[in-house]
Amino acid sequence: xxxxxxxxxxxxxxxxxxxxxxxxxxxxxxxxxxLNKLGGVVTKGVxxxxxxxxxxxxxxxxxxxxxxxxxxxxPGLDVFLERDLPFLSxxxxxxxxxxxxxxxxxxxxxxxxxxxxxxxxxxxxxxCPNVKAGGITFGxxxxxxxxxxxxxxxxxxxxxxxxxxxxxxxxxxxxRAAEAGGADGISLINTLMGMKIDILRRKCxxxxxxxxxxxxxxxxxxxxxxxxxxxxxxxxxxGMGGIASAEDAIEFxxxxxxxxxxxxANFHNPRVTEEIVSGIERFMKEQHIEDIRDIIGCAx
Amino acid sequence: MxxxxxxxxxxxxxxxxxxxxxxxxxxxxxxxxxxxxxCLYSEDSAHLxxxxxxxxxxxxxxxxxxxxxxxxxTKELSLKKEGETVTVLGPIGNGYPxxxxxxxxxxxxxxxxxxxxxxxxxxxxxxxxxxxxxxxYRDAGLFLNEAFAGYGKVYIATDDGSVGYHGxxxxxxxxxKLPVDTVCACGxxxxxxxxxxxxxxxxxxxxxxxxERMACGVGACLGCIxxxxxTDGHSHVKNKRICTEGPVFDSSELDFGGAKR
Numbered sequence: 001x002x003x004x005x006x007x008x009x010x011x012x013x014x015x016x017x018x019x020x021x022x023x024x025x026x027x028x029x030x031x032x033x034x035l036n037k038l039g040g041v042v043t044k045g046v047x048x049x050x051x052x053x054x055x056x057x058x059x060x061x062x063x064x065x066x067x068x069x070x071x072x073x074x075p076g077l078d079v080f081l082e083r084d085l086p087f088l089s090x091x092x093x094x095x096x097x098x099x100x101x102x103x104x105x106x107x108x109x110x111x112x113x114x115x116x117x118x119x120x121x122x123x124x125x126x127x128c129p130n131v132k133a134g135g136i137t138f139g140x141x142x143x144x145x146x147x148x149x150x151x152x153x154x155x156x157x158x159x160x161x162x163x164x165x166x167x168x169x170x171x172x173x174x175x176r177a178a179e180a181g182g183a184d185g186i187s188l189i190n191t192l193m194g195m196k197i198d199i200l201r202r203k204c205x206x207x208x209x210x211x212x213x214x215x216x217x218x219x220x221x222x223x224x225x226x227x228x229x230x231x232x233x234x235x236x237x238x239g240m241g242g243i244a245s246a247e248d249a250i251e252f253x254x255x256x257x258x259x260x261x262x263x264x265a266n267f268h269n270p271r272v273t274e275e276i277v278s279g280i281e282r283f284m285k286e287q288h289i290e291d292i293r294d295i296i297g298c299a300x
Numbered sequence: 301m302x303x304x305x306x307x308x309x310x311x312x313x314x315x316x317x318x319x320x321x322x323x324x325x326x327x328x329x330x331x332x333x334x335x336x337x338x339c340l341y342s343e344d345s346a347h348l349x350x351x352x353x354x355x356x357x358x359x360x361x362x363x364x365x366x367x368x369x370x371x372x373x374t375k376e377l378s379l380k381k382e383g384e385t386v387t388v389l390g391p392i393g394n395g396y397p398x399x400x401x402x403x404x405x406x407x408x409x410x411x412x413x414x415x416x417x418x419x420x421x422x423x424x425x426x427x428x429x430x431x432x433x434x435x436x437y438r439d440a441g442l443f444l445n446e447a448f449a450g451y452g453k454v455y456i457a458t459d460d461g462s463v464g465y466h467g468x469x470x471x472x473x474x475x476x477k478l479p480v481d482t483v484c485a486c487g488x489x490x491x492x493x494x495x496x497x498x499x500x501x502x503x504x505x506x507x508x509x510x511x512e513r514m515a516c517g518v519g520a521c522l523g524c525i526x527x528x529x530x531t532d533g534h535s536h537v538k539n540k541r542i543c544t545e546g547p548v549f550d551s552s553e554l555d556f557g558g559a560k561r
Binding site: 021022023024027028029031032044050051052053056057058059060061063064065066068070073075076079215216244264265266267268269270271 | 301303341345346347348349350389512513514515516517518519520521522523524525526534535536537538539544
């Protein structure tokens with residue numbers, strides 16, 4: 001039985017990754033999960049300098065999901081390279097570093113410094129709905145997406161996956177722009193922009209007012225977008241959005257994802273990623289699937 | 301810290317909407333210190349975030365929680381029956397510091413911030429500290445006040461004046477001239493801010509337990525931060541994680557100006 005998949009030449013022992021921002025750099029969850037069992041760890045977005053993030057409250061539960069507006073708080077690349085990546089280097093798992101920035105220069109500065117690191121892949125966050133400059137402002141305009149992808153590809157020694165926002169009219173247009181810019185792959189979807197109001201206090205629950213919706217509530221939207229994008233680009237996709245079980249992961253792969261990221265589900269069950277890995281194997285046995293790659297994009 | 305199933309020994313309402321739950325959770329009971337909390341998960345995956353609830357008391361193999369119904373998750377917990385299980389993660393957080401024996405400590409709880417102070421008061425009493433307990437309630441719906449009596453002198457303040465001192469806990473401490481060299485507190489943010497200001501102005505140290513909306517409970521998501529005066533050694537910005545570096549902080553470390561409520 002083969003569970004391994006390849007993302008732009010990087011081999012993962014299985015298709016299960018962690019979704020950026022939900023798993024830190026793996027340190028905190030490593031007491032619940034054997035990171036060696038995961039296909040890869042996608043680290044929390046890192047920028048050239050430390051970011052403070054937004055005011056609290058930063059998170060709110062919603063029906064079958066949650067809103068977050070962390071604002072990409074991170075300790076900056078220096079600390080990431082000295083502390084976080086060396087920690088991950090101890091594990092036999094693919095290291096995907098998620099990169100964020102306010103400006104093109106900031107993205108490029110971070111990508112350049114990661115060239116000589118042990119990162120296997122870069123995931124570029126051009127889709128965060130919670131930061132004022134950068135993030136989503138890059139990810140909603142196809143001209144900008146192609147431009148920044150091309151610029152990053154021009155300097156990166158690592159394969160580059162662009163992480164797309166679902167907060168657009170036509171996701172395929174953005175995906176094609178990333179591919180035209182030379183992206184080695186595409187990650188989708190980031191969170192859907194949402195809001196929750198505290199009706200007793202008559203105010204928005206999140207300090208940032210809006211936040212990104214994640215969790216099972218967004219899964220059908222994410223599956224649809226993965227399906228659409230997989231049929232209009234030739235690069236591999238990392239699918240995500242509400243995956244909480246092996247069945248969910250299989251569904252994304254059948255929609256067209258080569259690998260999947262598990263995010264919000266980690267908050268409901270810190271062991272869920274490892275459980276999904278074994279659940280996929282169980283499903284393959286039951287369904288007589290010899291090679292996991294045979295199901296990628298098989299949904300008619 | 302462990303992620304496991306705990307079995308429910310008992311659940312009862314001890315004041316309007318305030319529930320007292322005893323869980324059999326040997327691993328957590330063995331590790332738990334005063335001021336730590338545990339996360340409890342809903343059976344309904346539509347409610348996916350864990351509910352952080354402070355540890356009220358610890359017995360061999362057992363953990364006692366006293367919580368207020370604040371929404372779906374706590375309502376579900378209140379309806380648990382003896383013998384049922386609940387998924388838990390804990391103990392979480394730093395808890396209160398350990399103090400030198402003989403030292404006088406003023407323990408302050410406000411509203412649903414009262415429960416975690418019970419285990420602290422007991423441990424301080426066992427440690428030979430002189431304990432003054434100050435409890436603030438909204439009205440005459442008192443809970444747990446009698447349990448504190450064995451550990452120190454108990455003072456009560458109520459917002460409506462129906463029992464004890466009419467006013468807040470800071471007013472009571474001032475009126476009774478209680479020592480504030482070392483204060484340990486948990487309660488609503490305005491109370492903690494006022495208490496920290498009073499304690500610091502009198503040259504004392506206030507260790508306050510903060511509450512915030514959380515997601516992961518293990519320090520990964522950065523949902524539950526509090527602003528600090530200095531750059532934190534983990535985050536490298538002026539934020540500390542309430543679930544990991546807290547929930548108990550020396551009030552002089554915190555930047556209350558940054559708190560947006």
